[in-house]
Amino acid sequence: MKRLPIDFVQPPLWRLPASGRARRLLAGIAVLVGLGVLVLVWYWRQLEQQIDQVRQEIAVARQEVQRRTPPPPPPLLLTDAQVLATNHAIAQLNTPWPALLDGFERVATPDIALLQIEPDPRRRVVKGVGEAKNHQQMLLYLAALGAVEPFAGAMVSKQEVNEKDPNRPLRFLFEAALAEPSLPAVPGSAAGAEAR
């Protein structure tokens, strides 16, 4: 014979025997909860698959973008000769041609023929070739030239008598030093321009 569950003390809720209806209800709720958990797990896996797929697509797109993007230009590295040439060109461009020409114009005389001028920015001098009737006129010219701006002095580097010319002029090469204060940079023409 089975035990009698007769007791005048109300047992705690967790010790109450569940009736058939309550048991069925609990079983139904448990089944529903189980189904809900299954649906959630399935949905979670679907989401994970979608996330993985999107990540793969992003990776492919990134590779495609990288493939289509041109490579960056290599860094500009100049050789020493290129740097010197560039600096030389810049110095030539920065030659103060108006001031130089003004200086030569101021000391110009009919007795002196200025055949060529060539600035040397590295040495800050202007080389020139001229012809004079005699030594005295040459020296006077160079003295006058060295006294006007932008020059700080002028000296003969070479002289000779042009025997081929019937007038036998004195051809001389000179260097006129530029004054120390740097002149304002002005756009000028290319080096080697000739002035008559």
Place this chain on the structure above:
Amino acid sequence: MSRFQPERRLLGCTGEGAVLLALPTTTGTSGRERLGAVRIEAPAQASAAALADALPTLAPAPAPRAAGAPAVSLAVTLADALVRSFIVTPPIGAHGLRELRACAAARFTTLYGESAEAWLLAADWQAAAPFIACAMPRALHRAIEELAARQRWRLASLRPALVRVWNHLSASIPRDGWLLVGFGQTLSLLHTRHGQVAGLRNLHLSDAPTLPELEILLDQERLRIPVEGDPRARQSLLWAGAAAWLPATGTVGGLASRLVRLPAAEITNAELPEAEQLALAGSEP
């Protein structure tokens, strides 16, 4: 002593009084201590109310409980004379506890001629077979709850003696026969047939019955219950309880008989008061 192993208090209640025992946490009843007892002088009809009034004087005021002190549980065993036990046959198609409760209340009213409102019902609720229902006075139930609350004891169980004996011997109860429970001067007779309860009676005996008187009582009860076929076929008797007059013979009234004394260790020369017998019956799990 582990704080998680509760101390036990056993309360036995009869129409003549109550006894409160303290048991150590170990199993068994050897180290029991009698904490208090009350004795009432009241007519049988008013014994439950008088007992409810006397219960507050059963135990002294509780001392403040020390931190970490073990919990105390209280098991109460009611004499079958204080309880109205009966059998309810549920109507065909009955289902639901509310319907079964209504059936039990109606059966109570039919048997005892009064409303069950003042009684607390507990039963082995079954919708497809006759079941045992027990009712105890609400006033007595309230008094026991107040006693436990005042002493800060956990009311673990509150059962009639018949139910305690049934649960202790459930494996030995004959499927066709009788379970006879005796405590003090009270004899409860429960008839089983085909594994179901078929009859239930509580008798208050004026004096300790002899074996011939018990046989006459048994014959009278068997006559009250219609028996199919041979009335003595395959029936047996199981006597249980702590009363000294329970028969230890192997045959009673021509039926095979067996006696189980409860509690098993309480075989003493001097018979204990019925309330103490009942209290000790509560020590059984």
